[in-house]
Amino acid sequence: MAKALLGYVGGSDPRLLAEMRRLQQRVQDLESELVRIQSENDALNAAAAHSELLDGIDIDVPKAEPALT
Numbered sequence: 001m002a003k004a005l006l007g008y009v010g011g012s013d014p015r016l017l018a019e020m021r022r023l024q025q026r027v028q029d030l031e032s033e034l035v036r037i038q039s040e041n042d043a044l045n046a047a048a049a050h051s052e053l054l055d056g057i058d059i060d061v062p063k064a065e066p067a068l069t
Helices: 002-009 014-056
Strands: none
Touching: none
């Protein structure tokens, strides 16, 4: 009778606990992947902004001519 009551009240089902642990690990993995991708995206955005700045600079540098020997 106690086992029936424990099951009725909602005793811990090992399969449910294992699934919950698996899902918690999956969420943790996805959160760390998100942080990694966000930092990679920030670095790419910074590089693109730097490249755009360099493209906007108009530098008139004459081409080097070969030295006379």
